[in-house]
Amino acid sequence: MVPSLAVPAARLGTMTQTYTAFLRAINVGGRTVTMQRLRELFEELGLARVRSYIQSGNVFFETEEADRAALTARIEEHLERALGYPVPAVLCTLDELEAIVAADPFAGIEVTPELRLCVLFLSEPLPAELAPPASSPKGDWDLVGATANAAFVVLHLQNGRLGGNPATLFGRAYAGTATSRFFHTTVKILAAAKK
Structure with a gap:
């Protein structure tokens, strides 16, 4: 049969x-x-x-x-x-993960020991008032790019340390959920996801 x-x-x-x-x-x-x-x-x-x-x-x-x-x-x-x-x-x-890695707005940024390149994975797009480029009043981060589901942030270490949890950088200005990964880790996550 x-x-x-x-x-x-x-x-x-x-x-x-x-x-x-x-x-x-x-x-x-x-x-x-x-x-x-x-x-x-x-x-x-x-x-x-x-x-x-x-x-x-x-x-x-x-x-x-x-x-x-x-x-x-x-x-x-x-x-x-x-x-x-x-x-x-x-x-x-x-x-979406491939598009986030391919977007790489960090390409022209010179990496130094005082910088960390970070991807914030977003549950919803950033509001208009957070459109890149944007910087924090304290100078501890710069938003250099964004897609509908990710924000690309350069973190500036203060006294050798991060100023806090990158996922909460935008405070009340962002009502969605965010979680952060360093960009080099995101590239490795994509490679592992494709296996």
């Missing part, structure tokens, strides 16, 4: 999407979770091909869920229930 090649009606029109979940509040401030446990939590949600990259909360997975906002909420709710504290998440498709 020849096996049927028919696609079940419920699966017609669905497409598997590869995402990277950029998580905030993972393995900082005394809150620790192993990457094995984090992968298990994503698998409990029925997500496929779950993998993680380094200890800072970068999780790759596949899903056919089309509603990104609902998927993000589901992930955040599950992580908070399991870990006991809020874990904001920003989801990025593989194509």
